[in-house]
Amino acid sequence: MRSITTLDLQYAHRFFGFKGEAQYLHGHTGILTIEVEDSIEPGVNMVFPCNEIQKTAWEVLKNFDHALILREDDPLLPAILKVYEEQGIRDGALTNKMKGPAFKTELATAYPECRLVVTKETMTVEGMIKIVYDLLKDKLNIAKITFSSGVNAATQEYQPSRTIDRCPLCGIALNENGVCPKCGYKK
Ligand SMILES: [Zn+2]
Ligand SMILES: [Zn+2]
Secondary structure, X not given: OEEEEEEEEEEEEOXXXXXXXXXXXXXXXXXXXXXXXXOOEOOOXXXXXXXXXXXXXXXXXXXXXXXXXXXXXXXXHHHHHHHHHHHOOOOOOOOOOOOOOOOEOOOEEEEHHHOEEEEOOOOOHHHHHHHHHHHHOOOOOEEEEEEEEOOEEEEEEXXXXXXXXXXXXXXXXXXXXXXXOOOOOEO
């Protein structure tokens, strides 16, 4: 069975080198759907609490929200960093509070202090799915990711290969000692 959650991400990007209107900087509200697959945990009668999937995903993905996403070779990148630098907001601002932990994967690097994500490939809906899977695959039993942004959408299925031990009282993943980090239940 699957538990499914959805989150919104508002971002700006462009397709550098693309011969179409998307080569100009523009913005979207992207809708990300994450499907998590496992057995049903009998105590709570859930695969996984959807709000917990959302919380786990958001912790990392909030770095994409109200962020600028640029490819590493895009000349806008140094130009924008220069402006941020001159404005004194390159290394943070008091109003920039929605920061997740900085991350660096093969596909993307987040600079939460200036709400920037630098990607290796063009950030299409397909590219975003690759980035998200890479960031969350060790945290969630992902069976499918769908990302839509305006009229563009893409989806990818995955084969979850394990089952996660969950708390029969709250449904969230037990830690490596078999203890629930939320209620203290011990297996
Ligand atoms: Zn776009
Ligand atoms: Zn618990």
